[in-house]
Amino acid sequence: MIRKKSNLPQLKIKFKPQIILAIISLILTVAIPINISYKIPALAQTEKTYEAKLFETALSFTLYFEGGFSNHPADKGGRTYKGILQTEYNSYRRRRGLPTLDVTQMSDAELMEIYQSYWDNSKSATMHPALAVVMFDTAVNFGINNSVTFLQQALGLPQTGIFDTKTKEALAEGNNRNTALQMINERIIYRYKRVQEDATQMAFFHGWLARDYSLWGYVEKLKDN
Structure with missing residues (x-):
């Protein structure tokens, strides 16, 4: 798990033997097709709109990788359940005047509301289907501001982490599958930088x-509309 509120460091990549071994292991893993299928809580709409279907498509992928409980000692995010940090869940409950609970007690309704906020605040619904899925997953994995930073990198813009006018204008021109794939590429580059900066994060490198x-592979198969 990436700490969601951290700034993305700009580091030089120097490959180490541990990383080479991880890459070999990864190749053996990704050579086996992964069937992304995760049962998610029912959406509120009785008749799903296009946006609701797209949200469900994005959420299905994210929950496939965020679907369980994690409290790894090297995870800087701490206790996490279905992609939601304990600290994040505490803030969510406090904003509603409710007592805090263990994140594993989070209801499906609360989970869906939190994920809906990621969808809305990342502006994923305004994007090409492939880019919407990548933007949403990046927002959940890295945080909203960092997801904007990755988008700006993919669009060749200065990285401010703010969805400003320049970002909106560039997105209007680059709202397509290629930008989505470039965002994933930027994520991969960042993973290498992360383990070079902090060797303890090698525990998560293969999974990342x-x-x-x-x-x-998931977004390459998505239809354009």
Whole structure:
């Protein structure tokens, strides 16, 4: 799990033997097709709109990789359930005047509301289907501001983490599958930088890259509309 509120560091990549071994292991893993299928809580709409279907498509992928409980000692995010940090869930409950609970007690309704906020705040619904799925998954995995940073990198813009006018204008021209794939590429580059900066994160390296390459294959198969 990436710490969602951290700024993305700009580091030089120097490959180490551990990374080479991880890449070999990854190749053996991704050579086996992954069937992304995860049962998600029912959406509120009785008749699903196009946006609701797209949200469900994005959420299905994300929950496939975020579907369980995690509390790894090297995970800087801490206790996490279905992609939601304990600290994040505490804030969600407090904003509603409710007592905090263990994140594993989060209801399906709460989970869907939190994920809906990621969808809305990342502006994923305004994007090409492939880019919408990548933007949403990046927002959940890295945080909203960092997802905008990855988008800006993919669009060749200065990285501010703010969805400003320049970003909107560039997105209008680059709202397509190629930008989605470039975002995934930027994520992969960042994974290498992350483990070079902090060797303890090698514990997650294989899983991170498996997620990124699976996302690449997932969005390549999506229809344009």
